[in-house]
Amino acid sequence: MVATPIGNLGDITARALAVLSQADVIAAEDTRVTGQLLKQFGINTPMISVREHNEHSMADKIIARLAAGDTVAQVSDAGTPAVSDPGAVLAAAVHAAGFQVIPIPGASALTSALSASGFTCAHSLFYGFLPPKSKQRRDELAKVAELPYLTVFYEAPHRIADCVADMAAVFGPEREAVLARELTKTFETIRRAPLGQLAEWIANDSNQQRGEAVIVVNAAAPAEKAESSSYDALLTPLIAELPLKQAVALAQAISGAPRNALYERALELKKAE
Structure with missing residues (x-):
């Protein structure tokens, strides 16, 4: 699984270039895009197209090549394969077939x-x-x-x-x-x-x-924890007239308070009746 540049070609790693040069075949998302990268670095390794729509069907063919002793380099159009790009289906199939999946880190x-x-x-x-x-x-x-x-x-x-x-x-x-x-x-x-x-x-x-x-x-700011009893004025009349879940749902819609906190307090009030 070879990471390739997301823009600047200078971000290709020496290890990635070595793997792409030495592999028996490159499984590329779009052979035209990868072809430009290979041309830039003078790499002539043959390519096959393995993209989102044929990843399942191509997995068997790639596993057959691995069984025959070939090394297959998987790349996406840019960045790291399987990270919001094709690659995970193929990696899972290779794992299941008992072959090794090796990450070649790089641009992300x-x-x-x-x-x-x-x-x-x-x-x-x-x-x-x-x-x-x-x-x-x-x-x-x-x-x-x-x-x-x-x-x-x-x-x-x-x-x-x-x-x-x-x-x-x-x-x-x-x-x-x-x-x-x-x-x-x-x-x-x-x-x-x-x-x-x-x-x-x-x-x-x-x-x-x-x-x-x-x-x-950015992360949400920590919410100030309200005292559970502050919900009583709202919950008490609701649980007196409605099933518990419905009362909690209505209380949440009215107050915007966390559902879990409302539910826990509603249970306490119900037990105390």
Whole structure:
């Protein structure tokens, strides 16, 4: 599994070049894209196309080559295979067949964006690509909005403006984030600002709507823990008239308080009746 540059060809490693040169065949996501990389470094190893839509069917052929003693180098168009790119299906099949899977580390948009973000949170969650439609995208963002981790997203250029606007709506316009666009390329842009400002900046500058983007959103601030008894005035009349789950759901909708805390307190009040 060979990582290739995400933009700047100088980021190819000596080990990657050696593996690509010595392999019997290169399994490439797009042979035209990889062909340009190989040409740049004078590598003539033959290629086969292994992409998202044929990864399952090609796995058997690659395993047959491994069984015959061949070395196969897997690459995606840019970056590290299987990280929001094809490669995981093939790696799983090779593991299952009893052959060795060897990572050749290198360029990664994920780690590049994290390293340049300046956020000090020790923990991060890599989400990858969000759904393309706003409703589903906001639903997914809501699932991670209160997590105490940095959250890292990939986004395509034609969706970046809408995506960051949705992030500002769900996470809040004051949550800090970093837009890392066109990493390692000529027009690389890395900007850290509150999401509301980032959304406005992207919407007003069409240049920021070009190229692949990584968005790193800061961790949610720790919530102040409310005393469980503070929910009593709301919960008591509800659990007197409604089933417990329905009472808790309604209390959450009214107050916005954490469901688990409401449920635990509702159970205590129910037992005390």
